[in-house]
Amino acid sequence: MNIYGTAVINHGFNTLFGQLDDRRGEADSKGQSLASLMSDKIPTETDKLSLKQLLEEGGPAQSRVLQISNQQGDKRWVKFNIQPLFDITKQHVTGVVSSATDVTVQQTHEEQLQQQAHYDALTQLPNRLLAADRLKQLMAHVKRTGNLLAVGYLDLDGFKEINDKYGHDAGDAVLKETARRLSISSRDGDTVARLGGDEFLILLADLTDQFESLLILKRILHETAAPYEIAGSTASAVTASLGVTFYPHDNSDPKTLIRHADQAMYLAKRSGKNNFKFYSQDYESRLHAQQQTEKEIGLALERGQLDIYYQPIVNCRKRTVTGVEGLIRWNHPILGLLEPAEFLPLIQSDSLVFAISEWVIHEALMQMRCWNKEGISLSISINLFSREITDPAFPGMLHSKLAEHGYDPAYPLVLEISESSTQGDSEELSRFVKQCMELGVVCALDDCDGKFTSITNLQKVLVKRVSIDSSIIQHIRHDNGKHALAKAIVGVANAFGITAVAEGVETKSQMDALLSMGCECMQGYYFARPMDSLTLSGWTQAMDHSITW
Numbered sequence: 001m002n003i004y005g006t007a008v009i010n011h012g013f014n015t016l017f018g019q020l021d022d023r024r025g026e027a028d029s030k031g032q033s034l035a036s037l038m039s040d041k042i043p044t045e046t047d048k049l050s051l052k053q054l055l056e057e058g059g060p061a062q063s064r065v066l067q068i069s070n071q072q073g074d075k076r077w078v079k080f081n082i083q084p085l086f087d088i089t090k091q092h093v094t095g096v097v098s099s100a101t102d103v104t105v106q107q108t109h110e111e112q113l114q115q116q117a118h119y120d121a122l123t124q125l126p127n128r129l130l131a132a133d134r135l136k137q138l139m140a141h142v143k144r145t146g147n148l149l150a151v152g153y154l155d156l157d158g159f160k161e162i163n164d165k166y167g168h169d170a171g172d173a174v175l176k177e178t179a180r181r182l183s184i185s186s187r188d189g190d191t192v193a194r195l196g197g198d199e200f201l202i203l204l205a206d207l208t209d210q211f212e213s214l215l216i217l218k219r220i221l222h223e224t225a226a227p228y229e230i231a232g233s234t235a236s237a238v239t240a241s242l243g244v245t246f247y248p249h250d251n252s253d254p255k256t257l258i259r260h261a262d263q264a265m266y267l268a269k270r271s272g273k274n275n276f277k278f279y280s281q282d283y284e285s286r287l288h289a290q291q292q293t294e295k296e297i298g299l300a301l302e303r304g305q306l307d308i309y310y311q312p313i314v315n316c317r318k319r320t321v322t323g324v325e326g327l328i329r330w331n332h333p334i335l336g337l338l339e340p341a342e343f344l345p346l347i348q349s350d351s352l353v354f355a356i357s358e359w360v361i362h363e364a365l366m367q368m369r370c371w372n373k374e375g376i377s378l379s380i381s382i383n384l385f386s387r388e389i390t391d392p393a394f395p396g397m398l399h400s401k402l403a404e405h406g407y408d409p410a411y412p413l414v415l416e417i418s419e420s421s422t423q424g425d426s427e428e429l430s431r432f433v434k435q436c437m438e439l440g441v442v443c444a445l446d447d448c449d450g451k452f453t454s455i456t457n458l459q460k461v462l463v464k465r466v467s468i469d470s471s472i473i474q475h476i477r478h479d480n481g482k483h484a485l486a487k488a489i490v491g492v493a494n495a496f497g498i499t500a501v502a503e504g505v506e507t508k509s510q511m512d513a514l515l516s517m518g519c520e521c522m523q524g525y526y527f528a529r530p531m532d533s534l535t536l537s538g539w540t541q542a543m544d545h546s547i548t549w
Helices: 010-015 033-040 045-057 104-118 130-144 158-166 168-185 211-225 256-268 283-300 350-373 386-390 394-404 427-437 456-460 478-495 508-516 533-543
Strands: 062-069 075-086 094-100 146-159 189-198 201-206 228-230 232-235 239-247 276-278 308-317 320-332 336-338 381-383 413-418 441-448 465-468 498-504
Touching: 062 211, 130 189, 130 201, 130 350, 146 168, 146 211, 146 256, 146 465, 158 386, 168 189, 168 201, 168 211, 201 211, 201 381, 211 228, 211 232, 211 239, 211 320, 228 478, 239 256, 256 308, 283 320, 283 350, 308 350, 308 533, 320 350, 320 533, 350 381, 350 386, 350 394, 350 413, 381 508, 386 413, 386 427, 394 427, 413 427, 427 441, 465 478, 478 498, 478 508
Parallel strands: 239 276, 320 381, 381 413, 413 441, 441 465, 465 498
Antiparallel strands: 062 075, 075 094, 146 201, 146 239, 189 201, 228 232, 308 320, 320 336
8 A cells, every 4th residue: 555645534533733724625635645644643653654554555444543743743642543545356455444533631631630540749750650561670680781760768857857847838848859869879879769758769780789879879868868959948867767678689579778778777867867778698597586575565464574663863062862763674684673774775666666655655644653652752753765855745735644644743753854865956945845844844955065065045944954974973973074074064053043964973073073173963872772662762761761872
């Protein structure tokens, strides 16, 4: 069949392709072939070849959807239906009947559905579904080429605080900007996808070795950590933690590769954030052990295996007991009585952290009420997880527990916040302290070693007590530097009317040295070890009659 023969077309065909308008006749198209009429209407060479093959094939009726461009330059999607014409013997194709239908609306709708199904609506990055498909394709590509594929799992540091402080609109703006930065930091052929929330998947293709990925990973972290414009001001609180595993060195299935990269990301986060870590089999073993221990801690809470021991805080100049510090213990059925340092650092689950904090506050308030009935009036200090400072649900839970137990602020509950957990963010800490003060709860800065206890920070934070870390007290008699540091902390605290408490006092000489520099309140083995509530009641009553230190 000669596809270049003369074509006979109707008015509708001409109108669709912009060959003529409503005021012109069909004569403009007479004498032209269908091929010549269409040659300049189809913008891509691939589609031109597709139409040519369609016309040349003959055979049964066929159809194909192609994109065309009319005289006005408008792009349209057109469905071509080709029906061959045979001679009377049906042995030769003498021509074709072609119809063209404008399916732009349907095609656009289908593309929108495809976009919604495979791309994230906020960032326009590939979503989890499309990322999984890309990962499978790249793994197949690795098998053909022998190169490496890096699978990266990225989570933003500080994003929750942005949402809490500025609102979800600001959070969405940060996510969109992060998506842009990740896209420009990667190479052509790489894939950046949003998995949900503030988590992203990064697939680095065609790497010759692991070292080739280092420059890209560092560029990604550098771009992510650049200041963001948030609510009209510049904020630099957002960084990223990134975990990476390499296929086929990590010869796992796609789902497991992503899980391994996720595990490495948590290692990066626990190692100080704003960095990246590579997955290793050893880390997975340690992570499994940690997760198992965390599960056991959760069961210990449910089974009543956790307890609180109390260590007295004494005023050595007045020779009185001013309060106690509540210290959590785990009555492990096999390992015996475990101290907090042996199991609390293993907890990563925010829900378990919250549950334990809620339990400790409940137990402390209940114990204060019991002691009050016995005529023992003591404040109780408890240690907080660092995450509780930024948890928006914590103040509500605290208020609920205080109301439940008929809290009397005359003998206050004291929340101890580790100095290191603040990371120097006095503004965040100050906001938390003010929320607690409004509820009649006192806040204390714990484990102070001089990094945060400057005059400026203490002015901002408004804590009522600072605890000098035991690592300083242990060497206060033999290390001039430690002695000077302790004296400086006590001096700053006294200047602002803040109580300084020395932790870990074990000898009379340490007590005397602290008294000489103006520190009156202390706790440690020299006075008493932590004890259960019943023992503490007897010890306190005995101290009313005989102070031996």
